[in-house]
Amino acid sequence: MFAFVSQPEAPPDTVGARFSIVRLVKSCTWRGCRWPIGLTFAGLVWMAAISSGQGQTVYQPGQSYFGRSNYIEYIAGDMPVIFSVPHGGSLTPSEIPNRNCAGNSADCATISDGETEELARAIQQAFHSHYGHFPHVIICRLKRTKIDCNRDIREGSAGSVYAQQAWEEFHRYINIASNAVVVSTGRGLYIDLHGQSHPVRRVELGYLLTADQLTNSDATLNQPAFAPLSSFRSLAAQVPIPFAELLRGSNSFGALLLAQGYPAVPNSVMPNTCIGANSTFNPTDQDLYFGGGYNTRLCSSVSQGGPIDGLQVEVNYAGVRDTATNRTRFAAALAQAMEVFFASHYRIDLRTGAALAGGTAGPARFHSDPGLLPPQRPPAEKSL
Numbered sequence: 001m002f003a004f005v006s007q008p009e010a011p012p013d014t015v016g017a018r019f020s021i022v023r024l025v026k027s028c029t030w031r032g033c034r035w036p037i038g039l040t041f042a043g044l045v046w047m048a049a050i051s052s053g054q055g056q057t058v059y060q061p062g063q064s065y066f067g068r069s070n071y072i073e074y075i076a077g078d079m080p081v082i083f084s085v086p087h088g089g090s091l092t093p094s095e096i097p098n099r100n101c102a103g104n105s106a107d108c109a110t111i112s113d114g115e116t117e118e119l120a121r122a123i124q125q126a127f128h129s130h131y132g133h134f135p136h137v138i139i140c141r142l143k144r145t146k147i148d149c150n151r152d153i154r155e156g157s158a159g160s161v162y163a164q165q166a167w168e169e170f171h172r173y174i175n176i177a178s179n180a181v182v183v184s185t186g187r188g189l190y191i192d193l194h195g196q197s198h199p200v201r202r203v204e205l206g207y208l209l210t211a212d213q214l215t216n217s218d219a220t221l222n223q224p225a226f227a228p229l230s231s232f233r234s235l236a237a238q239v240p241i242p243f244a245e246l247l248r249g250s251n252s253f254g255a256l257l258l259a260q261g262y263p264a265v266p267n268s269v270m271p272n273t274c275i276g277a278n279s280t281f282n283p284t285d286q287d288l289y290f291g292g293g294y295n296t297r298l299c300s301s302v303s304q305g306g307p308i309d310g311l312q313v314e315v316n317y318a319g320v321r322d323t324a325t326n327r328t329r330f331a332a333a334l335a336q337a338m339e340v341f342f343a344s345h346y347r348i349d350l351r352t353g354a355a356l357a358g359g360t361a362g363p364a365r366f367h368s369d370p371g372l373l374p375p376q377r378p379p380a381e382k383s384l
């Protein structure tokens, strides 16, 4: 049924490594087994299907799985939320040469996003504390001088077969997590987590819209041309509110983070990325905002309108990721914001997995939409 199941787990090169752990999952993963019977049955069918193949991996929520040499870590989840962390790693194995940005894209970089790996682990723990369940977390443990999992594989691996394999594992795990989300709730949210060091201390939320585009009025952003450009393409098509309200209204992700004490642009009082009392747009401000990169484009609904929406979250350092205490505090705030966001827009109760009134959660889309079946290898497999 799934490409990642029907294909051998061995990597495409001659390294001969394979994903290291084969486990069985619990048949009921939400708190108190409160899933609708249909969903549970669908999950069992899925598990039976993937367990029937030889050597197939079935993932236990909360457990870590690793690619070759432990460069890539996947902490399996049972919630419809996926985090990936491409730039927080620290491993510098000698078998992978340092990357050289010469001849690559203008935004080629080798600078790490400090403490984002630690922040992701704090978020994983905070979600479990808040919900009793786990988000999916994919971590690149290699330092960015060795690999960039937020660029295409050519630039990201710089010719190293070992880096190329790690890149493929990173993206394969995102795909595996996306499939699990589709099976369980039908829809979900992918977040590519980064750290930024811009002068203004705030969280930058990237929806694949530029700083320039965000200076448009709500009326302009609500025109049909804009939502399909966004990593929220599918969600925007399903909510009963205008696109601009989804991006920066009272229950937008930015507004919900702001309510928790973390300025996050855009939001209801900072509708665009401009600085200053009147938010007059200054073109130079575009350097002060990351609107979403390779992974957000590749893994979100913008590509084919699939059921997994995407968001690039660029957090500032001081007060968010600089100390264990601050990471824990921000992670708890993020968990609270996510609950309201899912209830408001996906109409999914993140504590139970149940669809709320008016919601469309459920596996029907998965079974009815052949576009959800992923091809075999990244990047083409990123149909989700």
Ligand SMILES: [Zn+2]
Residues within 6 Å of the ligand: 087, 113, 193, 194, 195
């Ligand atoms: Zn980054």
